[in-house]
Amino acid sequence: MSTDYYEILGVAKDASPEEIKKAYRRKARTMHPDVASEPDAADRFKEVAQAYETLSDPKKRQMYDLGGPSMNGMGGMGGMGGFGGGQAGFDFTNLVDAMFGGGAGGGGRGPRPRVRRGQDALVRLDLDLADAAFGVTKQVKVDTAVLCPRCSGTGAEGESKPEPCATCHGQGDVTQVQRSFIGDIRTTQPCPTCRGYGTVIPHPCSECSGDGRIRSQRSLNVKIPAGVDTGNRIHLDSQGEIGPGGGPAGDLYVELRVGEHEVFKRHGEDLDMVVKIPMTSAALGTRIEVATLEADLADTPEADRTTAIDVPAGTQSGTRIELDDKGVPRLRGHGRGKLGVTLLVQTPTKLDEQQREALRQLASLRGEEETEVAVQRQHKGVFGRLRDVFAGQ
Known part of the structure; x- marks a missing residue:
């Protein structure tokens, strides 16, 4: 097998990182053992992955271009990180990203914020025809998440505060390594301890259990403009669900339904x-x-x-x-x-x-002692009237 990484990927030696990535994506789609049927598919795919691992890293590529250790089959490269022991180790996140252009696995996301915007809410309001026609102010009851009155949205009890997660060390995600026939595959996923936040609340609020909000029913006065009809919606800014961690509220939409009238x-x-x-x-x-x-x-x-x-x-x-x-x-x-x-x-x-x-x-x-029936003729189209003209009617 070829030991020239540029030849393996089919790119020139001055190829840009984007060209190398596109070349690897094409090769990986056709040479993956789950797709290819050739007996040496696994070895060829391993060779392509190793070439991409080297050429996609600027430092490894520079060492390779300066005459660093060659592949020597599929072994060696022990001096280059991730290739020790004859195995082509690589990050599965990078593999999926190269093949499909996404950030699968969540690698490099970092901790997600605890404070986020709340969801929009929708309620329905029934109106009489007269109220819909001339406008009215109606009171609606909304069952949504509101700010926790005990912790004011922090989610922590008393003076306690969130602390860095001991499992992910505040990163919000963890990496797992699995051995396979193509080498060490690393997958990144949200930390199971802190659920991706990077912090944990050692003493959660007893009222909201650390969420920073509780469910509650409240009443709002909604002004209905004149002329509304069934299906119209009234938009109330920042009157929806309070966000996790006491984040800003979403919007509230009031959908109207106008009832039938007995006369009109x-x-x-x-x-x-x-x-x-x-x-x-x-x-x-x-x-x-x-x-x-x-x-x-x-x-x-x-x-x-x-x-x-x-x-x-x-x-x-x-x-x-x-x-x-x-x-x-x-x-x-x-x-x-x-x-x-x-x-x-x-x-x-x-x-x-x-x-x-x-x-x-x-x-x-009126001379109507005897009933006379007059049959009204149906309306005629243009061709019907022309036919009557030619017939002398």
Whole structure:
């Protein structure tokens, strides 16, 4: 096998560290014994790992370029750290990092901070249609982590303080070495004693057990703007979970759900309602008063609780009348939507003899003693109308 590390990796002698890393990544992906099927795959992979171990370290590379000890098969190199005893020792963290571009294993992370930002919180709030339309201030109850009142977030009891971890000596992680057919493999992981913090709390707070926070329910007043709808969220900065170690709080989101109304049907910023009127009123025309959404608010003046609608004579059932600025206020913008009033003409179902006679006289006056059925033709498209023109209709 070749003893030229540059030849093994397939790079020039003046290759940059990044070129060496990329070359090793390509070789390692194809020569790993779990991938390659050749009988000498293990030896070739060991050779590539040893070449990368030397050329990726500036000091080892300088010694090699100056004519330092050669590989001599796969032995020797005892004077270079990590190659003693004929074994190619290397850090598994560096291997994975070279192959996949990540920092697997957590090598070099150092201790993680005990004080961190808290998570965001989400609560849901049910609203009536009128409150959603015109805005309201509601009280919500939030069950989140709050600052521990006993230790004020330090996690330590009394005057005690965190101390350096004896297992990792304050590093936050520990390294384990395992022997394998390719040499000593070192893996780095968070310290099991301090859980990666680098410090331990010898006397944890009896209230929060060292976390610096406790669970508690609190009440907040939330201002709901006019025009909100189901699915809208109110963002409250720094009202979420207090972070571990008394860290800054996350944010709170209040998600709104607007209930159905017994009279009004909402379509965005518009409202719809159905009003029943007598047959005689529809025929003769009339003026009616209908309720507005403001009638649901306790402090609405009496004059604003209803609005007048003129019903033209001869109004048919299903006629829709639209009233401007009687709908829902626009959430982002000015003005309000429309209130659509659909008129449902009621035909009397119970008549006394006098009423029947009056209707007979009306039918006679209108020449409607005999019922005539008029079939309404469906709306025709362009081609249908052209066909009628050519047919002389």
